[in-house]
Every structure is written in structure tokens, then in C-alpha cells.
Amino acid sequence: MSRRTTIYDVAQESGVSAATVSRALTQPDKVHPATLEHVLEVAARLGYRKGSGARPSGERHTGTIAMVVPDITNPYYFAAITGAERRAQAAGLTLVLVNSEESAQQERANVERLIGRVDGFVLASSRLADEEVTAIASRTKVVLLNRWVDGISCALVEQDHGSRQIVHHLTSLGHEHLVYLGGPVTSWVRHQRWNALRGAAEAEGVRIDLLGPYRPSSLDGGAAADAALRTGATGFVAHNDLLAIGVLQRLRARGVEVPEEVSVVGYDDMFVATIVTPALTTLGGEYEEAARYGVELLLEGRRDAQVVLPSSLAIRESTGRARQSST
Numbered sequence: 001m002s003r004r005t006t007i008y009d010v011a012q013e014s015g016v017s018a019a020t021v022s023r024a025l026t027q028p029d030k031v032h033p034a035t036l037e038h039v040l041e042v043a044a045r046l047g048y049r050k051g052s053g054a055r056p057s058g059e060r061h062t063g064t065i066a067m068v069v070p071d072i073t074n075p076y077y078f079a080a081i082t083g084a085e086r087r088a089q090a091a092g093l094t095l096v097l098v099n100s101e102e103s104a105q106q107e108r109a110n111v112e113r114l115i116g117r118v119d120g121f122v123l124a125s126s127r128l129a130d131e132e133v134t135a136i137a138s139r140t141k142v143v144l145l146n147r148w149v150d151g152i153s154c155a156l157v158e159q160d161h162g163s164r165q166i167v168h169h170l171t172s173l174g175h176e177h178l179v180y181l182g183g184p185v186t187s188w189v190r191h192q193r194w195n196a197l198r199g200a201a202e203a204e205g206v207r208i209d210l211l212g213p214y215r216p217s218s219l220d221g222g223a224a225a226d227a228a229l230r231t232g233a234t235g236f237v238a239h240n241d242l243l244a245i246g247v248l249q250r251l252r253a254r255g256v257e258v259p260e261e262v263s264v265v266g267y268d269d270m271f272v273a274t275i276v277t278p279a280l281t282t283l284g285g286e287y288e289e290a291a292r293y294g295v296e297l298l299l300e301g302r303r304d305a306q307v308v309l310p311s312s313l314a315i316r317e318s319t320g321r322a323r324q325s326s327t
Helices: 007-014 018-026 033-046 076-090 104-114 130-137 160-172 188-204 218-231 241-253 287-300
Strands: 064-069 094-099 121-124 142-145 154-157 177-181 207-211 235-238 263-267 281-285 306-309 311-314
Touching: 007 018, 007 033, 018 033, 018 130, 064 076, 064 104, 076 094, 076 121, 076 287, 094 104, 104 121, 104 130, 121 287, 130 142, 142 287, 154 287, 160 188, 160 235, 160 263, 160 281, 160 311, 177 188, 177 218, 188 207, 207 218, 218 235, 218 241, 235 241, 241 263, 281 287, 287 306
Parallel strands: 064 094, 064 121, 121 142, 142 154, 154 306, 177 207, 177 235, 235 263, 263 281
Antiparallel strands: 281 311
8 A cells, every 4th residue: 555645745846845835735825826836736746635634623533642752761751651641541531652763754754644543742852843843733733842843832841041050050069161962963952951051151151062962862871971081071961861871881881980080960850860870960850740731732722832840950979079180
């Protein structure tokens, strides 16, 4: 059986964005007549069927919503999944969990396969481009977790103030050279965190370097630790706790003492942060509550609402006073 034509196929063939294709199909008065004619011609030639998109008005609801996460094995998403599932269950809905395997292509394919079969989507840490999220939201209900796109409802834990807390904590311990071990370039929070860290470092008059990208996994911790050590930095800030734990393991293998020689900070405050040695200093927040709000926004049909929850820095044994340079 041949694969169903999607708006992304039409967009590629037409030479326009997926958002433009979506507008041509749902809001033709907002598209230039020449562009509209071209897109509709391509859609017809490729056999695109509008019925593969959003359900017609008045069609029976499925009683099911989908939550898409980049990596189902990442403990960060445990709390978010729990929060979303509990709120969906309270509303009498079934939550379908979808794993996109850190792939924008896989996420796109999963969403396309489910549009029309579920009542809406909660996209957690979506790896899709902004315009793709907007195009999907024009066809079905969408709420974002841990991500912001203009015009799309979202629920998230703030990153700016918390990232500044990290810098202030490290500089208060005498660290003058920091490094951020960044996550995937498609991660929205990667850029939010880096911008906040860099701004805070500049305000404090200390140096900070950006390395990566690295996968948000302990498997990349070794390479990240080796690269960070080459910079001469004494304060390492990892994209998430899993990467930070991999860094701790590599530092231990190389005989680098934490926090006597190097301090390490993570993000997300996963349960594993308290059971590693040394216990990890990390920035966390109410991720389960954010997911509950996300489902609530989806149920209400809100299209441009934001729920922003506070973050908090848990200071543990992986950070300490900076080593004194020898003279």
C-alpha cells in the first residue's frame, strides 16, 4: 500500500513552507492568489486529500489524545508522562504515548499517522521547526510542553532565571571559567539555557564556553567531559542530568576529583541526581504539574495560552569552591 501524501510532500514539491500549504488548504483568503493556485495544483497532482487532516466539524471525538516525547527512556519524561496521564484519566480520556527517538522526521511521521485518529496532541520538547508546529496546529489541537512557539498554547518550567541561578552559584564559589555542554541543536531549551547562561556570565564578568551538541544521554558524557577539560574550565554545566552523570563517570575514570577540582551542574533534577556520587547539583521544576496544565489547555481548546512554572536549584555535593590556581 502506498504512503499517504502529506502537506510536507506538497510543501516540498511546491517550494513553499508547510505552514503556507496549511493556510492554502484551510484559509485560502490569506494566501497570495498565484501561490494559492500553485499549491492547490500540486496538491491535486500528488493526490493530497484534505480529509487526512483535521476532522470535519461535528465529527465524533475519539476520546483519545496523544503525547509525543523525544526519548521514552529518559527519566525526565517520567514525571511529565505521569502528570499528563493522570489529567487525561480524570477527564475520561485515553493517553497514547508516542516515542519519536530524538528524530524530527520520526516525530513528524508519528503525528501525521495519528491526525484524525486522536483528539489532539501534547508535544513534549518537540524537535520540529516552528513552522511545522504551526502547520500541525492549524489542522488539529496542539499544546507544547517544554517549548514555546508563537501562537501555540504551552506549559513549561522557566529556564532563564534558573540558569542565572546556576551561574551565580558557581561564581559565588569562585569559578571564573565555565562551560556549557549543550544538547541537540533542535532542542528549544538548549538555546534558552545557553542564552541565559551566557548573559549571566557576561554580567558576572566570567568566561563561559559552549561545547557540543551532545545527546541528552550519559553515553555522551565521556566525550563531553574530555572536551570540557581541554578548555581549562572549572565549572561544567551539562544540558541535562543524564549527560552530567556521564560526565561524572568520565571524570572519576580520569582521576579528576569532583568538586575539589571541577564542579558539575545538571538540569531537570531527575531522581537519579540524588543517588550518584557525588550527588548532583541540578536545576529542576514541577514538570509533572506542567504536563497536567498542558492537558488542561488541550481540553479547553486554548490556542494561545501560556503556563510558566518556576524552577529551583538543588545544591548538592557536585559543586564546591573553585581550585586555587598555582602561581
